[in-house]
Amino acid sequence: xxxxxxxxxxxxxxxxxSAAQYGARSNLETLxxxxxxxxxxxxxxxxxxxxPGFPEPVNGFQFSMDMHKQAQKFGAEFMTASVxxxxxxxxxxxxxxxxxxxxxxxxxxxxxxxxxxxxxxxxEEFGGRGVSYCATCDGPFFKNKxxxxxxxxxxxxxxxxxxxxxxxxxxxIHRRDRFRAQKAVADRVMNNPNIEVRFNTIVKEIKGxxxxxxxxxxxxxxxxxxxxxxxxxxxxFVGSIPQTQLVxxxxxxxxxxxxxxxxxxxxxxxxxxxxxxxxxPFRQLITAASDGAIAAHSASNYIDxxxxxxxx
Numbered sequence: 655x656x657x658x659x660x661x662x663x664x665x666x667x668x669x670x671x672s673a674a675q676y677g678a679r680s681n682l683e684t685l686x687x688x689x690x691x692x693x694x695x696x697x698x699x700x701x702x703x704x705x706p707g708f709p710e711p712v713n714g715f716q717f718s719m720d721m722h723k724q725a726q727k728f729g730a731e732f733m734t735a736s737v738x739x740x741x742x743x744x745x746x747x748x749x750x751x752x753x754x755x756x757x758x759x760x761x762x763x764x765x766x767x768x769x770x771x772x773x774x775x776x777x778e779e780f781g782g783r784g785v786s787y788c789a790t791c792d793g794p795f796f797k798n799k800x801x802x803x804x805x806x807x808x809x810x811x812x813x814x815x816x817x818x819x820x821x822x823x824x825x826x827i828h829r830r831d832r833f834r835a836q837k838a839v840a841d842r843v844m845n846n847p848n849i850e851v852r853f854n855t856i857v858k859e860i861k862g863x864x865x866x867x868x869x870x871x872x873x874x875x876x877x878x879x880x881x882x883x884x885x886x887x888x889x890x891f892v893g894s895i896p897q898t899q900l901v902x903x904x905x906x907x908x909x910x911x912x913x914x915x916x917x918x919x920x921x922x923x924x925x926x927x928x929x930x931x932x933x934x935p936f937r938q939l940i941t942a943a944s945d946g947a948i949a950a951h952s953a954s955n956y957i958d959x960x961x962x963x964x965x966x
Contacts, residue, residue: 667694693718
């Protein structure tokens with residue numbers, strides 16, 4: 655089977671949903687391909703407090719579902735499938751999915767990024783048995799237990815604060831001597847009585863028994879000190895790996911993120927990158943939504959050019 659669309663968006667996170675809404679409103683035949691549920695990482699946010707227009711925190715799941723419904727209302731279609739390859743042939747893109755082949759005039763890559771791992775002994779072994787990359791998913795299982803948070807960015811600080819609502823035994827470590835998170839976010843951690851912050855500290859090994867982890871080996875980066883400490887859970891937030899495997903020929907920065915111009919267009923004409931997968935100085939839901947809107951607008955103009963209908 656095969657189908658033809660004007661505009662295909664790969665990834666249904668906030669950036670992809672925003673692109674879908676603006677693409678459909680531009681009267682483009684718009685299709686979103688998503689492996690899981692629409693919303694992406696926003697689904698995991700318990701209290702979204704910094705999105706403009708919401709003076710009170712909003713649940714990330716509900717926020718995502720509302721964006722999904724809004725895109726559908728304007729005419730965007732959704733497909734649950736995996737994308738296996740993207741190839742540009744002439745002026746069209748050929749997208750092979752787990753369900754069928756799709757031809758598109760323009761494509762938006764909104765595949766996001768996956769959690770980076772520490773790559774230490776025990777991390778993979780105890781995945782799902784105490785090692786986690788999502789506090790809102792797994793934190794409640796360890797209520798009133800001792801938890802370790804690893805990382806120093808916005809995500810790590812936000813997750814530590816969330817976990818501190820579940821226990822007064824949160825230890826947060828960062829390999830450097832200060833957080834790289836925004837000051838307001840970092841200050842909330844430093845002022846939280848349920849969080850003990852330790853800088854210049856890394857994880858060397860995660861230990862446990864057949865059912866769960868129970869100890870972590872920690873080391874200081876500014877001395878020879880190494881200690882083994884009891885913990886019930888380890889939450890790891892040390893950055894992300896952009897999911898760019900589908901577009902190996904697109905130009906990327908030194909860390910692997912896709913480089914775009916101000917129109918969100920990549921080095922491949924008609925291919926746009928938005929959200930966490932692209933090279934950007936700031937990764938937030940609001941910037942992801944902005945990326946998606948700009949990409950859809952740019953794609954609409956690009957498709958008009960292909961059809962010879964560009965407004966001059």
